[in-house]
Amino acid sequence: MTEKMDDRMMERPAPGSKPCIRMLFVVTSPKLAQKAELMFEAGHVPLVYRSYGRGTASSEMMDTLGLSDVNKCVLICMLPKVFADELLKKLRKQLRLGLVNTGVAFTVPISGTNGRMLKLIEQMEKEENRDSDDSAKRSEMKMEESTYALIMAIVDRGYSETVMEAARPKGATGGTVINSRRVGTEEAMRFWGISVQPERELVLILADRSEKKSIMKAIGESCGMRSEAHGVVMSLPVDSVVGLD
16 A cells, blocks of 8 residues: 555456455544544545444443543445455554544455445555465455444434443443434335334444344334334444454
């Protein structure tokens, strides 16, 4: 990651290459998010997205996990696995993730993206592999199952705390709430026979894999589609985590 992305785009990716892609999430304070963005800029990471949210954990638990600031910044970007792994190490070291008032970073495997983004990722991976014949092999290795899972609950505005009230007794220590808005026609909603508020809340919970099913079941029973929250709950596998050790 030493050359500018514009220069890399002049190279053609190796025929038949298919990078292992990771989505990197960084949940931290606005101040540390600015430092993370400078790291991304220095590494010429393309298309970094920033969202704002708020923490949901109890005061004691938030202090323990280094998430005591209520206001949160969520940074999201897509990278080849070899880059994401290296960036996680740098984030842990430079942001000191895991300490009080810092945050957490983790990666989620994704199966594909649009063509333009895939080309950018292929070029990044090719640049990394140029100096190491083993890096391509490492990136194609089967992902070891992580001890964590990312649970996402999408509910009507005002029900994020209801989600956490259901999740905490099952092992969830805290989460991050991101405000969002439903996109879609009212005709489609009527066709499927459902009524959902336009304003929605996305609750992200990083949980131990062994507790994932019980947490999701509790959220579904309390905030499912047939409840007043009109919620949808899903989970994604987490590849690597820093900040919860």
